Amino acid sequence: MPEIATAGVETELQRYFAAARLRASDYGEHYVALWDCLEQASTGGKRVRPAMVLAAYAGFGGRDLSLVTPVAVSFELLHTAFLIHDDVIDRDLARRGIANIAGQFSDRALAHGAASGQASAWAVTAAILAGDLALSEAHRILARLPVDTGRRIRLLDLLDRAVFVSAAGELADVTNAARPHPLGVTEVIATLEQKTAIYSFEAPLQAGAVLSGATDTAIDVLGRYGRLVGVAFQITDDILGVFGDPARTGKSALADLREGKQTALIAHAGSTIHWPAIAPFIGKTDLTEPEAELARGLLRDCGAPQAADELARDHAAKAVEALDTPLIPAELRSTLTALADSAVNRFR
Amino acid sequence: MPEIATAGVETELQRYFAAARLRASDYGEHYVALWDCLEQASTGGKRVRPAMVLAAYAGFGGRDLSLVTPVAVSFELLHTAFLIHDDVIDRDLARRGIANIAGQFSDRALAHGAASGQASAWAVTAAILAGDLALSEAHRILARLPVDTGRRIRLLDLLDRAVFVSAAGELADVTNAARPHPLGVTEVIATLEQKTAIYSFEAPLQAGAVLSGATDTAIDVLGRYGRLVGVAFQITDDILGVFGDPARTGKSALADLREGKQTALIAHAGSTIHWPAIAPFIGKTDLTEPEAELARGLLRDCGAPQAADELARDHAAKAVEALDTPLIPAELRSTLTALADSAVNRFR
Numbered sequence: 001m002p003e004i005a006t007a008g009v010e011t012e013l014q015r016y017f018a019a020a021r022l023r024a025s026d027y028g029e030h031y032v033a034l035w036d037c038l039e040q041a042s043t044g045g046k047r048v049r050p051a052m053v054l055a056a057y058a059g060f061g062g063r064d065l066s067l068v069t070p071v072a073v074s075f076e077l078l079h080t081a082f083l084i085h086d087d088v089i090d091r092d093l094a095r096r097g098i099a100n101i102a103g104q105f106s107d108r109a110l111a112h113g114a115a116s117g118q119a120s121a122w123a124v125t126a127a128i129l130a131g132d133l134a135l136s137e138a139h140r141i142l143a144r145l146p147v148d149t150g151r152r153i154r155l156l157d158l159l160d161r162a163v164f165v166s167a168a169g170e171l172a173d174v175t176n177a178a179r180p181h182p183l184g185v186t187e188v189i190a191t192l193e194q195k196t197a198i199y200s201f202e203a204p205l206q207a208g209a210v211l212s213g214a215t216d217t218a219i220d221v222l223g224r225y226g227r228l229v230g231v232a233f234q235i236t237d238d239i240l241g242v243f244g245d246p247a248r249t250g251k252s253a254l255a256d257l258r259e260g261k262q263t264a265l266i267a268h269a270g271s272t273i274h275w276p277a278i279a280p281f282i283g284k285t286d287l288t289e290p291e292a293e294l295a296r297g298l299l300r301d302c303g304a305p306q307a308a309d310e311l312a313r314d315h316a317a318k319a320v321e322a323l324d325t326p327l328i329p330a331e332l333r334s335t336l337t338a339l340a341d342s343a344v345n346r347f348r
Numbered sequence: 349m350p351e352i353a354t355a356g357v358e359t360e361l362q363r364y365f366a367a368a369r370l371r372a373s374d375y376g377e378h379y380v381a382l383w384d385c386l387e388q389a390s391t392g393g394k395r396v397r398p399a400m401v402l403a404a405y406a407g408f409g410g411r412d413l414s415l416v417t418p419v420a421v422s423f424e425l426l427h428t429a430f431l432i433h434d435d436v437i438d439r440d441l442a443r444r445g446i447a448n449i450a451g452q453f454s455d456r457a458l459a460h461g462a463a464s465g466q467a468s469a470w471a472v473t474a475a476i477l478a479g480d481l482a483l484s485e486a487h488r489i490l491a492r493l494p495v496d497t498g499r500r501i502r503l504l505d506l507l508d509r510a511v512f513v514s515a516a517g518e519l520a521d522v523t524n525a526a527r528p529h530p531l532g533v534t535e536v537i538a539t540l541e542q543k544t545a546i547y548s549f550e551a552p553l554q555a556g557a558v559l560s561g562a563t564d565t566a567i568d569v570l571g572r573y574g575r576l577v578g579v580a581f582q583i584t585d586d587i588l589g590v591f592g593d594p595a596r597t598g599k600s601a602l603a604d605l606r607e608g609k610q611t612a613l614i615a616h617a618g619s620t621i622h623w624p625a626i627a628p629f630i631g632k633t634d635l636t637e638p639e640a641e642l643a644r645g646l647l648r649d650c651g652a653p654q655a656a657d658e659l660a661r662d663h664a665a666k667a668v669e670a671l672d673t674p675l676i677p678a679e680l681r682s683t684l685t686a687l688a689d690s691a692v693n694r695f696r
Binding site for chain 1: 368371372375376378379382429433436437457460461462463466469470472473474476477479480481483484487488490491492494497500501504507508511512513515516518519520522523525526528542
């Protein structure tokens with residue numbers, strides 16, 4: 001990813017959590033611990049969404065960091081909320097090998113003498129509440145932003161669309177898993193776009209541009225770019241989720257296969273005569289590493305990683321093409337072109 | 349409860365859900381079904397929170413229904429969001445005998461050929477997302493309200509406090525369940541206040557008053573009244589939850605006992621020499637109706653229902669006392685006095 005300074009976002013998040021922790025201390029140690037967990041959950045990410053807000057804002061000439069930083073923080077907290085609630089849905093107790101909020105509150109319950117049934121209630125409660133708190137703050141930040149009404153309403157509409165469409169995508173992700181045959185590639189892409197591309201790329205880029213006073217047409221262009229580049233990122237993530245080196249990606253190379261995740265890889269494989277041989281491995285919850293290696297071989301044989309990679313590159317190229325208009329200032333175009341390139345050239 | 353017309357709130361909610369459903373139709377039948385479920389979850393309640401907003405607004409002379417109705421809807425959707433997420437925490441598939449969102453999506457999953465493990469993923473996903481959508485709209489409505497910045501910020505602060513304190517109360521409710529001895533009555537009341545009284549009474553009353561331009565002191569008085577009356581309502585609810593007629597309360601008379609819910613009844617019983625005889629029944633997950641009847645007898649013998657009722661009446665009386673100032677217009681005082689009376693005189 002091109003370097004976009006997000007240090008102001010870190011400072012602002014630290015300030016916010018310090019204040020929340022102080023306020024929580026009136027309500028007992030568990031609530032303070034919940035805020036500690038929430039801060040941890042929001043820490044250590046790549047700050048992709050703040051970077052999008054900041055890049056678009058600066059790209060259209062915006063210079064007021066006191067205005068753009070809260071907007072960047074808002075989208076980061078939205079992301080945190082989604083990750084936390086996603087973990088509840090997936091019943092995960094860890095993220096990237098570290099105990100998540102549910103995991104930490106489950107341990108906390110046991111340390112406080114709770115029975116194991118109670119420990120899972122602590123875990124779910126803490127995670128649902130933490131997500132609600134982060135989501136609430138994402139809204140609150142935009143609602144309080146000292147800008148004119150027209151601009152505030154447009155920012156609120158972007159956030160609203162991000163929440164509305166992400167929920168549709170998250171639901172589709174779960175309901176798709178029940179379908180007996182693999183999805184087609186069009187459906188896979190629609191779900192990626194809904195679940196991730198809109199809230200992670202389209203909306204933050206457009207929010208930065210709105211705040212900077214960009215024209216409606218330029219904002220539309222950024223939206224199109226964001227959807228395409230978001231899909232390119234996600235397809236590449238899904239390839240790395242099966243073929244990547246866990247030490248470099250930080251992701252298990254078994255999880256997606258075990259879960260039967262409906263990716264572009266699987267969509268391609270499902271359209272080939274190789275599918276009956278591959279199908280038994282996909283969604284096998286106790287898949288071993290040797291079995292996974294067999295599955296990877298079969299996926300390679302049917303051309304799945306190449307096909308998915310081409311699809312990602314095609315999306316990245318179309319994203320860059322969308323920027324080819326004088327409406328997008330040269331420096332912003334160059335940053336976003338580098339971003340699109342990095343979407344499909346990672347860990348190689 | 350005194351009659352406060354909330355028909356405008358119904359209309360506004362219907363309008364909102366009709367628009368959301370139309371918008372959801374771009375994302376497939378399951379997402380439309382999710383919005384149907386969310387609308388159902390928001391329907392049929394007593395509209396206590398909207399009534400508080402409307403009563404305070406009109407009480408201080410507010411007359412613009414186009415301004416107060418959205419605020420009333422905002423607090424109702426906040427309540428809907430909390431109920432929905434509360435059901436996820438409690439793993440309930442029904443509310444008042446009717447399948448809730450999780451229950452309906454679990455059935456839906458099975459009807460679409462999902463395995464039973466998948467059905468529970470559909471259920472949790474739908475309920476978490478529905479709560480997030482309702483919570484988001486609660487924020488969005490206040491953020492878009494066409495009022496001056498000062499008033500908007502104050503309304504946003506009330507919503508923020510409601511979310512922050514309710515989360516603390518919800519967490520305390522779950523962590524308290526792990527404590528080996530019954531809580532003291534002070535702790536029980538603190539949790540009721542945090543979990544329910546603030547978002548249901550204090551904040552909606554104050555929001556109506558802020559919108560109407562009431563003085564800070566009057567707003568403080570309403571806050572104090574709201575916390576006290578909210579606690580009076582909750583204590584009475586908890587008495588009815590054990591001693592009420594399920595046909596009239598719409599609540600199982602076993603659920604609270606089975607769950608081991610930490611109520612004023614239990615706090616009182618825990619402070620008497622009768623507790624060792626009562627304790628085995630409290631939190632017994634397979635408690636039978638005959639056992640419950642024994643437990644009720646023991647609770648009566650130790651004076652728990654009387655003590656809890658006195659506590660509720662004491663809170664209601666203090667709530668009414670708080671109103672005894674010329675800052676509160678006579679008609680509002682009369683409405684709120686009737687409300688406090690109804691809090692402790694239900695189903696008798």
